[in-house]
Amino acid sequence: MIEGDQQVAPDPEHPFVKDPQAWKRSLQFQEMLFTKGPVVCDDIEQDPRLGAEFREYLMNRGRKKFLAIPMFVLGEVRGFIGIQHVEQGAYRPEEIELAQALAHHVMMATHAAELAEQRRHAVLLEERTRMARDIHDTLAQGFTGVIIQLDTSVEALRDEEPEEAAKHIRQARELARESLTEARRSVHALRPQALEKATFADALRAIITNTTAGTSLRSDFQLKGQPRDLQPAVEENLLHIGQEALSNALKHACATRFQARLSFDSDAVRLELRDNGKGFVVDSANGGGIGLIGMSERADQIGARLAVTSKPGRGTKIIAVSPYQQLVMK
Incomplete structure (x- = not known):
């Protein structure tokens, strides 16, 4: 809330603060929603559209007149600006136009803030999706290769081929190290290490060869x-x-x-x-x-x-x- 030229906290005694749904029962604001135009009250004491509680609240604070200007975002009323005055007298057309211009600027700023928040959420969601996808493509696939190499080493041990088993264990260890490195690089959105060391074709060939080595x-x-x-x-x-x-x-x-x-x-x-x-x-x-x-x-x-x-x-x-x-x- 702005009082004078100072920002102040919302008054807990305001009828709309005490009951956030109260404004919907107000005749003035029903009129505003219907006409989608400003509501002008030139005399708070005499205006029959004011409810008793709202009238009493305004009069106890020395208010004589007020304006309510709707704020639209994409054709929907998203709120309104209420302007109260302690001076008596009818509002001039230029004062109403100025209030509408103010409401328009506030509306634009509010909409811009909403869009910025939506973009922030979209960026977060995109980053989470990227990390989830990259984790799947590094850790999950890397563990697949590790498990296959370990299973193959177990079969070699059963066949009493310790040297063959040791070879597959070394291969599993290397795959685990590479997967851990790739996971760390993924967190920082870095290029896959395989593409840093070789051309695309050679990197793809090497991954296929290393992953299937010793498997069926x-x-x-x-x-x-x-x-x-x-x-x-x-x-x-x-x-x-x-x-x-x-x-x-x-x-x-x-x-x-x-x-x-x-x-x-x-x-x-x-x-x-x-x-x-x-x-x-x-x-x-x-x-x-x-x-x-x-x-x-x-x-x-x-x-x-x-x-x-x-x-x-x-x-x-x-x-x-x-x-x-x-x-x-x-």
Whole structure:
């Protein structure tokens, strides 16, 4: 509340403060909602629209007249500005216009604050989604590789092959370290380490080779066309889509064969991923254990087309096609 030129706390004795719903029962404010225009009260003592409690409150504080100006946001009344005066006399048209201009500025400031808060929440939600997706793509997929390597080492020990078992344990330890590093980088929104050390094609090839090493899943990587420089976001998201497809083949599909083909066509880069696993009904998959939602979100981020084809007993094929984007030189 503003009194004179000073901001003061709301008066706890104000009828609308004591009962926040009271203004809805006031004839003046019902008129304001109906006409969507200002309510002018030139004489508080004589105006029949005033309720007894509100009239008494105003008169006890020496008020003689008041204005109520509605504030609209996107066509809805979101509140009003009440202006009270201790001077007698009717309001002049220019005073009413000035009050309406003030209400308009307050409305714009209020709407801007609401939009800023919505943007803040949207940014927070986007960051939470990114972190959840990245954690899934690093820790969850990394642990899949670790578990597979440890299971393979147990089988080697049963077959009395200690050297083979030790090799898989070392591989599991390395995968765990890499996953932890990637999780830390993800928290800081850093580029995947694999892409810092190698080209996109080599990074994808290495991840497939290292993850399937010593497992029953036989992998094949093919590179078609002349590799081109891609936007960092394109490389990162396609890499994660490839990781997710590989992880699904290992965890869920019971596949024995995984094929990855990276093609640099004339107008787009194409990533094709296939396995010969048990497949699933695409329309009934919710992505909870398959990661389809995450792959779809990553494709959307880079404007790529994502197609998932699968049938029970027929394996799964995933194709992501990302049109080339002009690199921004810094």
